[in-house]
Amino acid sequence: MNKKIIVITGASGTGKTTISKYLQNTYHIPSVITHTTRLPRAGEKDGVDYYFETKESFLKNHYLEKVEYSGNWYGSSEESLNKTWKEYDSASIVVDTKGAVSYKKKYGEKAVVIFLEVDLDTVTRRLTKRGDEISRLKARINSEEFHRDLQMPMELEGKCYKIINNNIEITKENVNKILKKEKIN
Numbered sequence: 001m002n003k004k005i006i007v008i009t010g011a012s013g014t015g016k017t018t019i020s021k022y023l024q025n026t027y028h029i030p031s032v033i034t035h036t037t038r039l040p041r042a043g044e045k046d047g048v049d050y051y052f053e054t055k056e057s058f059l060k061n062h063y064l065e066k067v068e069y070s071g072n073w074y075g076s077s078e079e080s081l082n083k084t085w086k087e088y089d090s091a092s093i094v095v096d097t098k099g100a101v102s103y104k105k106k107y108g109e110k111a112v113v114i115f116l117e118v119d120l121d122t123v124t125r126r127l128t129k130r131g132d133e134i135s136r137l138k139a140r141i142n143s144e145e146f147h148r149d150l151q152m153p154m155e156l157e158g159k160c161y162k163i164i165n166n167n168i169e170i171t172k173e174n175v176n177k178i179l180k181k182e183k184i185n
């Protein structure tokens with residue numbers, strides 16, 4: 001079977017979730033829900049945006065990969081992806097760049113990685129406008145992970161698509177082209 005996982009990566013606020021929702025709404029490509037110990041943002045729902053966990057419950061699950069990002073844990077499981085692949089040929093997942101490297105290593109050609117790039121000032125403005133709690137936002141913007149993810153990791157060079165997400169309509173057109181090239185949908 002020609003199963004694909006579209007791995008959407010890049011720094012916080014570069015538009016990963018926006019693109020995964022576009023894939024869901026336009027192409028009916030579901031997003032694999034991941035687990036986190038961070039608190040829900042306004043409007044986020046357990047089992048829809050994330051499986052929200054305590055530190056104790058997070059540690060009880062089995063993960064394909066897990067990372068610490070700006071003071072919280074995040075992880076994704078092989079079981080969730082396999083469950084989605086039983087029903088659909090393609091799925092998407094939103095992860096940091098460390099997670100994206102793990103998916104590329106594990107799934108090779110099956111993993112279509114899209115790295116979203118936005119400059120620091122623009123991404124800071126977008127996160128502020130999104131309404132993230134100001135002290136958490138400051139900590140995130142100062143975190144090592146956030147700055148690391150502004151650049152494509154060396155391990156993904158030549159192995160992933162890069163989209164500069166300045167204009168959402170142009171970004172969507174670029175996503176359409178990638179899906180066509182990869183024969184997804």
Ligand SMILES: Nc1ncnc2c1ncn2[C@@H]1O[C@H](COP(=O)(O)OP(=O)(O)OP(=O)(O)O)[C@@H](O)[C@H]1O
Nearest residue numbers: 011012013014015016017018126130165166167168
């Ligand atoms: N091209 C764009 N132009 C302007 N605003 C955008 C664009 N793309 C996304 N946004 C907005 O930027 C904010 C951050 O986008 P989104 O939540 O999708 O980012 P993310 O990468 O998933 O962030 P995080 O990793 O923190 O969850 C949202 O308010 C979204 O509507």
Ligand SMILES: Nc1nc2c(ncn2[C@@H]2O[C@H](COP(=O)(O)O)[C@@H](O)[C@H]2O)c(=O)[nH]1
Nearest residue numbers: 012034035067069074075076094095096099
């Ligand atoms: N490697 C993984 N990264 C993940 C996972 N789930 C989410 N993420 C990434 O974490 C940061 C922060 O997310 P936020 O929702 O608090 O803004 C962001 O880059 C996500 O893409 C995961 O399971 N593994």
